[in-house]
Amino acid sequence: MKHLLALLCFLPLAFVSHAQRSRPTVKAEYYADNIIKVTFALTNWHGENVSDAVILKPLKNKKVKLDYIHKQERVLIDEKIDISLFDSANYRGLTIPLQPNEKIFGGGERALPLNRRGYRLPLYNNPWYGYSEGADALNYSVPFITSSNGYGLFFDNPSKGFLDIGKTAPDWLTFGATSGEINVYIIFGDYQTILQSYHKLTGTQPLPPRWVLGNFMSRFGYTSEAQAKEIYGKMKQEGIPVDAVIFDLFWFGDSIKGTLGNLDWINRKKWPDPKKMIADFKKDSVKTILVTEPFFLEGTKNYAASKPFLAVDSSGKNPYLLTDFYFGRGGLIDIFRNDSKAFFWQFYKAQMQNGVEAWWGDLGEPEKHPSNLYHNLKDFGYKRLFNADEVHNIYGHNWTKMLYDYYAKEYPEKRLFSLNRSGFAGTQRYSIFPWTGDVSRSWSGLRAQLPILLGMSMSGVPYVHSDAGGFAGGEGDPELYVRWLQFAAFTPIFRPHGTALYEVEPAAYSWPSEPAMMQEPWKSYAKMAVLTRSSFLPYNYSLAYAQTKYGKPLMAPLYFHFPNDTTATAIQDEYMWGEKYLSHRCL
Known part of the structure; x- marks a missing residue:
């Protein structure tokens, strides 16, 4: 694929006039045949790149054709997208026009529809206690997005910032940062090519140990050895497998x-x-x-x-x-x-x-x-x-x-x-297994999980998962608990977890997170979810290998696997678990 870049004149979009700053130096480099990095080196700006996200090196034998015309800066790529400098009092960054009906996916952890067009996404890792549907700024921001028009964008800048995807100006995408190098990696291809190319750019997840794909015994929190052993004993007595116990x-x-x-x-x-x-x-x-x-x-x-x-x-x-x-x-x-x-x-x-x-x-x-x-x-x-x-x-x-x-x-024989x-x-x-933060123990909290997990998966974070059963608040709804575990059985990590403080904090609502602590018939339903999870270990470990080897996601929205289905991008309640199983959540 040939990608032609040109610097052209056009009417300024920046909020600070060109005369108020020196013209930046623009550099464009190939990192792969379908990946181009464009960098704006600015004056009077802390432009250090403190990120180590990218592991690929520029291609030395492949040069980007760059035509330059002075005045306002604009980079035109493949006659498909153009990038211009954005400059305001508090932020600098880039703007890119959006086409009619273009959809934008990814951007990290958001309890929002999969298509993030029309939203302004804060780029600031943010704790949100008791969140549910509509939470737009959660714990894990990733400035990587994919367009339905055949390209992806990765802004490799970890400072506080934002992605405005047609919220302020419906036909424009704006990335802004408070510091750091102003750059963007453009990745061309279909959905699968873009994600796998992103993983070539930033790395895949090392293969986890098999026990990680099992069942965790976890709560907030076990207050003594006697309590933890007692609950574990009940799990054994009920025939519910446990692969790890987590102490808060x-x-x-x-x-x-x-x-x-x-x-x-x-x-x-x-x-x-x-x-x-x-x-x-x-x-x-x-x-x-x-x-x-x-x-x-x-x-x-x-x-x-x-x-x-x-x-x-x-x-x-x-x-x-x-x-x-x-x-x-x-x-x-x-x-x-x-x-x-x-x-x-x-x-x-x-x-x-x-x-x-x-x-x-x-x-x-x-x-x-x-x-x-x-x-x-x-x-x-x-x-x-x-x-x-x-x-x-x-x-x-x-x-x-x-x-x-x-x-x-110090422990080279262990996998982190x-x-x-x-x-x-x-x-x-680096073997991170992120969870989706302190979600409310509610049906809305459960409904929020699927767009979060799918959005993160499409942002190149393969092992995101939730506190199965919910974490904060709640009313002791056993059906909610069971439905959450049934959903979690077909997500990257299966880890029931919730607030169970009891006498430590009487004001907090407490509910056990371990299946053995449920009453019947919910105990049997929860046990079946755990056993179903265990029965999928060979398949799930194959998914883990495919992520490590090829950069494939463990879970993905339907549009990722069925790009020619024009209805797939609108389906929010189904997803593919690997390439063989379609999962529909029960809410």
């Missing part, structure tokens, strides 16, 4: 607030022998997973030791003190520094020596990340400090990458399972 924050404290940063088994009355407990689970081939968070709070066991490794204020010398954080006063680990990562890793290694197999990283947006907090990227080769907004969307990405790199170095709700383009190659 009560493993390092007795309360929800004020404990982040302990990262050790504090209450030995409730956790008398963690190493033996983990070994007991292992005898039954059950893996142990612990939660961690990147915050260290005042009064916790490791706060004083953490202070040299925390993100700082504008002086660059003092740890930034979060004073209005829900969980308590404290600081945030500076995940971009090698010494901070080494400090953080010691707590993981200590628990892995106790037999812990995998990790759950929570609050990884980060949940509290004020714009006047600063990170030191000296180990990336930069001398200046970066404010939180400039690197917000790659915080979770670098957290998962930290675990991936340490596993490769990193349960983290936030990441960026390319995080999939």
Whole structure:
């Protein structure tokens, strides 16, 4: 395919006139026969590219023909799309015209219709407690979209920004960022070619261990060894398989607030022998997973030791003190520094020596990340400090990458399972298994999951999944619970999880997440969902292999597999599980 680029004159679309800034340098490069990168190098702008999303290198022997005419900048590609510079007081970026009836898919985690045209999507990883249908800004933003007109766009910029897909101006798509390199990768092809080419550009997900495709025993949260073993015993008694048990924050404290940063088994009355407990689970081939968070709070066991490794204020010398954080006063680990990562890793290694197999990283947006907090990227080769907004969307990405790199170095025989709700383009190659955040335990929360999962799958994030059964609030609806598990059985990860605090927090509605804790007939229905999931392990592992080897999605909307069916893009309640099974959700 021949792609001709030309720089032409046209009436300005920018909000800041051309005379107010110097003309940028425009560069265009091939990264594959169907992938072109266009970069605008701007003056008076922090244009560093701090993302490692792209792993392909430019093609040296294939040059892009670039004709240049001065004045306002516009790049015309293949006579199909043209790209012009967008410039405003707070954002810079690119604008692209949209054609009549053109549909746009992807853009990360949104509880919106699959066609995102007509929406303005914030690019800012955002926790949204108790969300349901219509939530437009969730925990995992990906600035990668696919057009029904045969092209995809990836804006490789992790700073705070937005994608306005015909919301402000119906016939224009606008990408804006607060910092960073202004670029776009254009990928040509049909839906399947675009997604597989995107995975060649940013990487596929490593093959997970088989147990990851099984059943997790998880809740918020198990408060003692005795409780966890009792519930596991009921699961065994009912003949419900368990492949892993996940411990939330009560493993390092007795309360929800004020404990982040302990990262050790504090209450030995409730956790008398963690190493033996983990070994007991292992005898039954059950893996142990612990939660961690990147915050260290005042009064916790490791706060004083953490202070040299925390993100700082504008002086660059003092740890930034979060004073209005829900969980308590404290600081945030500076995940971009090698010494901070080494400090953080010691707590993981200590628990892995106790037999812990995998990790759950929570609050990884980060949940509290004020714009006047600063990170030191000296180990990336930069001398200046970066404010939180400039690197917000790659915080979770670098957290998962930290675990991936340490596993490769110190536990090369293990394959990482990193349960983290936030990441960026390319995080999939570091073995992230994201969930869709703190969804409401409601029918609307369940209905929100399918467009989120399909939108993320089409954004190159293959293992996204939900807290099956719902997480927040609720009214104790057993049919909702069962229907959610039936749906989750045909999604990448099957992990029932919800709030079950009881006496720890009486004000929060509590409902068990384990099938064995249900009453009949719902217990039998839930058990059948688990057993159905287990019976699909050979098929599901083949899907995992196809993702790793070829960049294929585990789940996909109908239009992805049936592009010639003009009705497929409008179907919102069915999807393909692999290439052989069509799933229709029951709501």
